[in-house]
Amino acid sequence: MTFGDQPAYLRVAGDLRRKITDGSLPPHTRLPSQAKIREEYGVSDTVALEARKVLMAEGLVEGRSGSGTYVRERSVPRRIARSGYRPSEGPTPFKQEQADCSVRGAWESRSEQTDADPDVAERLRIDVGDRVMRTRYVYRDGCDAMMLSTSWEPLALTGRTPVMLPEEGPLRGTGVVRRMAAIDVVVDNVTEEVGARPGLADELLALGGVPGHVVIVIRRTFYASGRPVETADLVVPADRYRVAYHLPVR
Incomplete structure (x- = not known):
């Protein structure tokens, strides 16, 4: 078996990844033991262990206490649609950001006053x-x-x-644009910067991910005549969702 010039543990991980993606190792199948990996690929225990760590970090396998390491069920990524257009009446902004109209969207929120840290202040x-x-x-x-x-x-x-608390009062849940309009602030622009990084421990706990999973981070800021009036970080699990943009052409 020819692997090229990659480090041994990446070559082994790559071959096991291929077996997982092509179905040779289907979901819920136990991953070959460290001893079997060592024997099949002619590598050391250290290399076999590092290869397994790579697959776990990629979210392809999961460890089960006292049982071993198993191939994870892979969900088909769903779309979260982002759009520059929203009608003035109708569904909540969150509902409109979901591509599937059958999604049972709901949310929980908690607001509190705090001091702006350097990042938020900027x-x-x-x-x-x-x-x-x-x-x-x-x-x-x-x-x-x-x-x-x-x-x-x-x-x-x-x-x-009346709009000091985003999720309380007569305009709760209606989104930044309508809330700001109620205090005579006209939002006329929004920017979104999209990046990816490993999820933080508390994020993955809330999202049902495992250590090492990657999240998509959308840094959004609303502006009114050039003045930022709201900024937010949206965090989406990259293995389960894709962010799709629908932008008007002017």
Whole structure:
């Protein structure tokens, strides 16, 4: 068997990955033991162990206490649609961001006042330590957590107004654009920066992932006449969802 010039553990992991993806090792099948990997590929115990670690970090296999390592069930990624257009009436913004209209979308939220840290201050163009309203969300598809979000709004703008708490009052759940319009702030632009990184421990716990799983992070900021009025981090599990953009052409 020819593997090329890759490190031995990556070559072994690559061959096992191929067997998983082509169905030779179907879901719930026990991964060959360390001894079997060592014998089949002619490698050391260290190489066999590192190869298994690679597959676990990629989320292809999972360890079961006292039983061994098994191939994980691979879900077909679903789409989370992002759009530059939303009608003034109708479904909530979260519902519109889901591609499948049959999705049973719901969310939980918690808001609290806090001081802007350097990152949030830079994004909102305010001073470090200025007061902001931070709101944390867990978005669900049925019983499964599909997305996390943390948003920050400057209290110098929304404080002591009916929209100070995003999920309370007459405009709760209607989105940033409508809430800001209620206090005569016209949102006219939004930016989104998309990146990926390993999920943090608390994120993966909330999203049902395992250590090493990658998450998609969308850094979103709403503007009114060039002034940032809200910024947020949206976190999506990369193995279960894809982010699709629908942008109008002008």
